[in-house]
Each structure stands twice: as C-alpha cells, then as structure tokens.
Amino acid sequence: MTREAERARARDEAAATAASGAVTAEAAVPAVRVRGLWKRFGQQTAVAGIDLDLPAGRFVGLVGPNGAGKTTTLSMITGLLRPDEGTVEVAGHDVWRDPAEVKARIGVLPEGLRLFERLSGRELLAYIGRLRGLPGEVTDQRATQLLDVLGLAGSQHKLVVDYSTGMRKKIGLASALLHNPEVLFLDEPFEGVDPVSAQTIREVLEGYTASGATVVFSSHVMELVESLCDWVAVMAAGSIRADGAVREVRGDADSLQAAFLELVGAQGRSTGGSLDWLGGAR
Numbered sequence: 001m002t003r004e005a006e007r008a009r010a011r012d013e014a015a016a017t018a019a020s021g022a023v024t025a026e027a028a029v030p031a032v033r034v035r036g037l038w039k040r041f042g043q044q045t046a047v048a049g050i051d052l053d054l055p056a057g058r059f060v061g062l063v064g065p066n067g068a069g070k071t072t073t074l075s076m077i078t079g080l081l082r083p084d085e086g087t088v089e090v091a092g093h094d095v096w097r098d099p100a101e102v103k104a105r106i107g108v109l110p111e112g113l114r115l116f117e118r119l120s121g122r123e124l125l126a127y128i129g130r131l132r133g134l135p136g137e138v139t140d141q142r143a144t145q146l147l148d149v150l151g152l153a154g155s156q157h158k159l160v161v162d163y164s165t166g167m168r169k170k171i172g173l174a175s176a177l178l179h180n181p182e183v184l185f186l187d188e189p190f191e192g193v194d195p196v197s198a199q200t201i202r203e204v205l206e207g208y209t210a211s212g213a214t215v216v217f218s219s220h221v222m223e224l225v226e227s228l229c230d231w232v233a234v235m236a237a238g239s240i241r242a243d244g245a246v247r248e249v250r251g252d253a254d255s256l257q258a259a260f261l262e263l264v265g266a267q268g269r270s271t272g273g274s275l276d277w278l279g280g281a282r
C-alpha cells in the first residue's frame, strides 16, 4: 500500500472511531510524544523537563520568545541533539532507540541549514533521492514538480552556493519533502522568504497536511501561526506554557498575539524610559 493510501486509511479509521464515540481522533498515535525532556548547556537550562503531545494530521506551530528553547526542542525531537533526559516518539517510534524508523518518516528543515554548496539545486535533490532510497525516475519526477512549484526551475542548474537566503530555504524544503514524509519539521520556514514564495510554501504545506501528514514549525510571527495552524504549543524559558487547539489557547483574548504576550509574561513590558536618549536631541 502506498504511503498516501496508508494515510487515507488511517484518517478514515480515526474518523470512524471518533464517530463511534469510542475514542477521539486525538487518542490515536500522536505525531510527536515527548516525556520529561531536558537539555542543559553548562549552567543554562534550555529545555526544562517538557511533556508534549502533538496530534497527527495537524498544522502545528511551536512559538515562543527568543531563547525559549524551540530550536533545542525541535533538534531533540528530530534526532539532531541528544537529550540529557526524557523520551521522544515520532509516529509511535522512539527517536533514540529506533532512529532509522523515525528518520524514514520525517522531513526536517533545520535552522542554519547546511547544504552541499557545490551541487546545483537539481543535483542536490538527485543526491537526497538516492540517500532516501527512491528510484531514480521517482526522484526525477518529484524534483521537477517541486522545483517548478517552488519557483526554482529557472535556477535548478545554478550551484547552491549562489542561491539567495530564500532560495536556500526553498531548496531545503524541497529536500525535506522529496521522500513524502509523514511528519515535517520546519524551523522558521518563512524567514528570509519573499511574500510570493511564502504564499507558495503555504499552499504546498496546506495541501500536504490535507492529505493527513503533520507539519510542525517554529515561528515568532503570531499572525502567521494563527492563520496557518490548527494546533499551537507556546514555550517560554524552556517550559511549555500552553498547548492545544489554537482557539483554546487563544481563549478570550482578542488574538493569539495577545494570548501569547499574556502567557509569556511580556504584557505591558516597556523600555521604562531607559532609551530616552534614542532619537532625542543630539
């Protein structure tokens, strides 16, 4: 059975089970299950014993102020950074005991992505396809479609070293999507991307989650998270302050941004007049 057919069947089963009232769709195997996750760098606690369940088939936003621990958390969830303590499961597989199973099911666009600079965009995708064990013709066909949809067809023979920031993000996204992963993790996917490309990426990701896949992405842009995500986890100082459906986390607040400021304790923070020299008489 193809991955798409498996997803469709899983979605239908979850819907049927939910309809029968036995368990809710959320009770199915979560896309990500984190328990007691800790990471310290010397005296600095980056992630302070978090528990988190992210349901499958959702568009999930991980938000938090600078230094909240988002990148550290995503790195531990995707097997790029070993936790000090705790467990992570992706689609029911333990990331550290069963890394091959997990890596076959996930796509990752990490922060500060390192690419093979001396390959062209097209060659990079061909290489990733081989690493992922895809048949050559499947890689070719998917690469052509991804390059086209992401507006990189005209630059496919250019070396990656000559790509702009946004183009690098897009070829990184194409690399992460090539093997049609079950769960896609993106660290700040829209940073440095122009509005037209951002809209394209958005449409690609919306179509992908509509097929039953899960996207987990970190962002500082609350309007984006509110408009794109149906599930959100708010981090601050290494802890999860709230998580759940966006409307639940927003609660009675006017916007997710307002709820976020309340949750991270930044409501009403001002410069306290300490920058009164700025823009004043010279």
Ligand SMILES: Nc1ncnc2c1ncn2[C@@H]1O[C@H](COP(=O)(O)OP(=O)(O)OP(=O)(O)O)[C@@H](O)[C@H]1O
Pocket (backbone or CB within 6 Å): 041, 044, 045, 046, 064, 065, 066, 067, 068, 069, 070, 071, 072, 073
């Ligand atoms: N390799 C490292 N060595 C030392 N400290 C680190 C390291 N990586 C992260 N930290 C610290 O851990 C904390 C969490 O960092 P992290 O990058 O996970 O935050 P973030 O939420 O992704 O921030 P931002 O939104 O600014 O990218 C910060 O205080 C950071 O300085």
